[in-house]
Each structure stands twice: as structure tokens, then as C-alpha cells.
């Protein structure tokens with residue numbers, strides 16, 4: 216088994232690292248406080264111009280065609296400095312991949328290119344509703360075909376990037392008489408569509424520069440040709456694409472966890488108590504050893520899931536394992552990093568408290584840890600029958 220990155224992957228990783236250090240890190244704290252909003256969006260467009268919004272997208276649509284391992288590496292490097300930027304990169308890549316996988320040539324040409332030539336900062340993946348989170352099959356948003364238009368009614372909740380999204384991938388029930396597996400369809404809705412309203416951003420614990428909103432469809436009309444993929448196939452599309460997105464969220468958590476623990480390890484060799492560096496105490500060493508071990512295991516799980524995706528193997532279970540493990544391990548690591556920093560870790564003088572807040576949601580969105588465990592157990596148990 217070869218764990219070496221290719222030359223191309225190394226270059227992409229280094230380019231992402233340089234961009235993160237030079238263009239994002241100096242502003243990350245301000246982004247968290249709701250400042251420098253224009254810079255946040257400009258950074259996203261510049262990341263797009265470098266191919267980072269379409270890492271697994273074909274070059275004919277402006278993508279980097281670099282694969283899912285490169286995607287994981289980029290999200291990790293950006294998350295080391297700013298989770299809000301990293302989650303937008305992850306969702307944008309996921310949106311592009313949905314269109315690449317089921318869209319027609321016209322849709323691919325228009326919408327994926329928008330995401331990959333720096334034309335827009337973001338697009339949104341609108342699946343969840345207030346009463347349909349872990350169970351998206353219970354969604355209530357509906358679409359009906361009238362003449363040459365689909366008319367959408369309903370509400371979506373928690374939609375990342377909604378205020379600055381150029382377009383939305385939206386799931387809606389198109390046939391109530393069928394089961395969700397054949398009664399839900401998927402649409403592309405432009406941000407200026409009549410009848411689409413964006414709610415105010417939700418006030419969150421972390422990832423504050425990334426806006427999360429309700430979106431409301433009130434007799435929202437989209438052209439017939441905005442149906443994405445086959446009518447009734449939407450649920451399968453959503454479930455399939457979420458697996459790839461989970462590699463992104465696990466990679467995001469890994470980046471924050473690594474950065475937090477590296478800061479803590481450096482601090483431990485500088486901070487002196489009882490006339491010793493705190494790194495001399497076994498209690499501190501064990502926190503460092505446990506966290507780096509768990510983060511390394513996370514990295515390998517993520518690379519394995521990404522490798523399987525790139526190789527055309529099934530990867531949904533591996534992506535769930537990687538997402539569940541990496542997000543939980545990174546949450547533990549950031550807890551320990553603050554512990555190693557003592558009182559300093561609890562202050563806003565250091566970015567650890569932001570990391571801690573930013574990490575918390577990673578075990579919740581794109582499928583909670585409980586849902587990942589259900590997916591993993593289901594895959595294992597079906598082989599036992």
C-alpha cells in the first residue's frame with residue numbers, strides 16, 4: 216500500500232496552505248466577529264479561480280480534475296486557519312459534483328463554470344427543513360409542474376451560504392403518492408428566482424463568517440429545464456452526494472484538530488510551572504500522544520475514503536466512518552488543546568476558543584454522528600444475513 220501523495224497532490228496542498236496562511240489567516244479572527252465580509256467573499260472567488268471549488272470537477276467545466284484526495288487535503292489546509300472558509304469550499308465542491316454527476320450539458324456548462332471561474336463566491340445545497348434534518352425523506356417542500364414551469368412551495372432550513380449563493384440545489388416532493396425514493400426530485404434554483412426569499416442568518420456558536428439561513432419558496436417558479444437529473448431520483452442523488460461531502464467535513468475537522476494540537480504542543484514546551492516545562496509532565500504528554508494518534512487515524516480514514524471514491528469503489532460506509540471518527544477526534548483534541556493552554560486557552564487572545572466553537576457543529580451537520588453510526592452498522596450487518 217502506497218501512502219505517498221503524488222507530486223500534483225503535494226503542489227495543490229502547498230498552494231492551499233500558502234493561500235490559507237497569506238490570504239485567510241490574517242483575517243480569520245475578524246471573519247469570526249462578522250467583520251471583513253467583502254474580503255471573505257473575495258477570498259472565496261480567488262479560491263475558485265485557483266480551482267479549489269472544483270477539485271473533483273472536469274477541466275472542461277473549469278475544475279482542477281485533481282480528485283477527492285486533493286479535495287481532502289485542500290479542505291484540511293484551509294480549515295487550519297478558517298473553518299468558515301473551509302466549509303464553503305466543501306459545500307461548493309459538493310454542489311459542483313451533484314451537477315457533474317446528474318446534470319445535463321447545459322446545466323454543467325452554466326452552473327459548474329460559475330462556481331469555478333470566480334464568477335460567484337458560493338452555491339448552496341438545500342436539503343434540510345425544520346422538521347426534516349436527519350430524516351430528509353420526510354421533507355414537506357413540494358414542486359408541481361404547471362406548463363413549462365416548476366412551482367416550488369415550502370421552506371428549507373440551515374442553508375449554508377444562502378445570502379451570497381448564486382444558485383441553490385433544492386430538493387422537493389414531486390409525487391406525494393410515491394415513496395421518497397421515487398417521489399423526490401432535485402432542482403437548480405437561481406438566487407434571483409421570483410418567489411424565493413432568504414431569511415436572516417441564524418446566530419450560531421461558531422463558523423460565524425459562513426452564513427446559515429432559512430430559505431422560503433412561495434410559488435417560486437423555475438423553468439422546466441431546471442430539473443436536475445431524472446424526476447423522482449432526487450433522494451438517491453442527495454444520499455449519494457452527501458457521502459462525498461462527509462469526506463469534506465471530516466477533513467475540515469482534521470485541519471482544526473491538527474492546528475489546535477500543534478499550538479498546544481508548542482505551548483507545552485514554552486510554558487513553565489513547578490520549574491519545569493509543562494511538556495515534562497506525563498499528563499500533558501499523554502494528551503498530546505492520544506490526540507496526535509487519533510488525528511493520524513482520522514487522516515488515514517479520510518484518505519482511504521477519498522481513495523475509494525477516486526478509484527470507483529463503494530465508499531459511503533468508509534466516508535461515514537471517516538466523518539464520524541475525525542469529527543469526534545478533533546472535538547476531543549480541541550478540548551485537550553485548551554486544557555494544555557490552561558486559562559489562556561479560554562481567552563480570545565488565542566484562536567483555540569474559536570477552534571473549539573467551530574468544531575462543535577462538525578458532529579452535527581451533513582449527518583450527525585448518530586446517523587453515521589446507523590449507516591456504518593447497516594452496511595456491516597447486511598453482510599451478516
Ligand SMILES: Cc1cc2nc3c(=O)[nH]c(=O)nc-3n(C[C@H](O)[C@H](O)[C@H](O)COP(=O)(O)OP(=O)(O)OC[C@H]3O[C@@H](n4cnc5c(N)ncnc54)[C@H](O)[C@@H]3O)c2cc1C
Pocket residue numbers: 306339340341342343345346347348349350372373374375376419422427576579580581582583584585586589
Ligand atoms: C451550521 C449548520 C449548517 C448547515 N448547513 C446545511 C446545508 O447547507 N444544507 C442542508 O441541507 N442542511 C444543512 N444543515 C442541516 C444539518 O445537516 C442538520 O442540522 C443535521 O442533519 C441534523 O438535523 P437536525 O438538526 O434536524 O437534528 P435532528 O434530526 O432533529 O436530530 C436531533 C438528535 O436526534 C438524533 N437522531 C435523529 N434520528 C436518529 C435516529 N434514527 N437514531 C438515533 N439518533 C437520531 C440526532 O443524531 C441528533 O442527536 C446545517 C446545519 C447547521 C447547524
